[in-house]
Amino acid sequence: EEGASRIVLPGDVVFGLAAQAQNKVLRLGSGLSQDADRVVAIKAGRLNHAKSKLWVEGSQKRYIPSAEDSVIGIVIDRRAEEFLVDLNAPVLGLLPILSFEGATRKNIPNLKEGAVVYGRVVKAHRDISPALSCLDASGKGSGYGPLKEGYLFECSTGLARSLLGTPTYPVLEALGKSLAFEIAVGVNGRVWVKSDAPATTVLVSNAIINSECLSAAQQHILVQKLLQAAK
């Protein structure tokens, strides 16, 4: 819990619990594990702490489900009470058929294999398949649900988190000034883009994919170049 965020590797001891004050409540987020009297990192990445939560943020291609994450899933199959959803993770997610806005027993969403959904991970644990929902915690839709049409591509989990983070990702800011498009980002490394013209969709997708290792200034230049070329 010392100072600014630092890079940790799997196996690094983050701190020993015995040395800390006894009465503090500390929540361990993803990438950390408690081994008897010490907290150890089990993922490579940057160690962050905010309020009383400690977690490791790394960038991978594979997504490990964690509660409260917003993800983009692809429907694989339908079971009696839930959809099986691929999350680009080691296990398939389970999305109950009634966990959609306006869904009732008589009005079940008709999602076929290959349908794209934007959902929220309700419960994730190493022993179970992650439970998903297309409703927020209070029961409303608030943007979750099937994503119709548009274009879906994959990126690293780190880039996905940057796209969703604050301050606004420079590429998105620059694109938003000149173009009109819809975008949904899943922390499981998937991005969905939709706009009226295919050329716009292609431009937006290219800009996002190529911006991962660029600084803010470089990202603005990238966008300018792409917009110029499109004219």
Next chain:
Amino acid sequence: MAKREDDLRTPGELLGLASEFNAGRGSYCHDGKIYASLVGIRHLIEAKQGSDDLRPTIEIRREKERDAVPEAGSTVTAKITKVQARMASADIVCVGPRAVKEKFTGIVRQQDVRLTEIDKVDMHSSFRPGDIIRAEVISLGDSRAYYLSTAKNELGVVSAVSVAGMPKFFLVSTKSATMVAVSWQEMQCPLTNQREPRKVAKVVT
């Protein structure tokens, strides 16, 4: 004691008269006579002191002890192998006090975990893979698994290891983290003092 070969009976063999004997396990009464229904050794059990019926009971018992097999109503010890949204799978290890020779699979369904609020049962808060449970066999189930129930106070998780004590592939934790029951819903890890939810069995000592 008579030689064992002499006492070996086969099904249909006449054992005695119903007026002189009681038909016990492995034998039956027909037309006033007692016949054997199993292959085995004949045993005579004296009548209980003070009972009205003074006739001894004839029993036919198999020569060898049969392997333990779960039957409806028997209490079994099982190890949870998989936890899913609406059921948990377990390997039956013991039937009563006897260990089984070959593995049997059992399933605990969501509605059979406990007696109250069965539609609100969260399987993951009741069992975790690796837990040892005491359960009762409800039925022989289907060809894949027996149906088990933990819907009694004395049934449920008997022994469980906490997350802290789970072997991780690169960390070797030599301390034992077998959890201690705190209530019928929670167990506590001795290493980290963290509580984990389980459907705990009330072990009567």
